Amino acid sequence: MFSKVCFLVLVIGASACVLLSVRQQRLDAVHDMAVIQQRIAEHDRDLLRVRAAVAARLIPSRIETLALQFGPLTPIGVDPVSPLARPATAIAAAARAGETPRPTAPARAGRR
Numbered sequence: 001m002f003s004k005v006c007f008l009v010l011v012i013g014a015s016a017c018v019l020l021s022v023r024q025q026r027l028d029a030v031h032d033m034a035v036i037q038q039r040i041a042e043h044d045r046d047l048l049r050v051r052a053a054v055a056a057r058l059i060p061s062r063i064e065t066l067a068l069q070f071g072p073l074t075p076i077g078v079d080p081v082s083p084l085a086r087p088a089t090a091i092a093a094a095a096r097a098g099e100t101p102r103p104t105a106p107a108r109a110g111r112r
Contacts, residue, residue, distance in 0.1 A: 067073060
């Protein structure tokens with residue numbers, strides 16, 4: 001009977017230790033999350049501070065003077081239209097008429 005009581009006390013003690021360690025791990029994880037959230041909030045405040053400083057320095061007249069220093073500006077991503085390119089409407093009209101669309105660029109002279 002004594003051995004059963006000792007075994008029961010040991011099992012209850014071991015399970016209590018396991019529960020305490022799991023609880024401590026949970027508390028550590030919550031603490032780490034709180035620290036990370038504080039760092040994120042701090043970085044957000046820094047970001048807002050920097051954005052406000054940039055917005056204060058960039059007024060439209062200053063942007064215009066900075067842009068004029070670079071010379072004439074062209075839009076990004078706009079390709080010039082090639083005179084040899086056929087418009088898509090002409091290709092679509094040829095396809096509706098049953099014609100085979102012909103290349104508009106001159107063909108190469110010959111193959112070697």
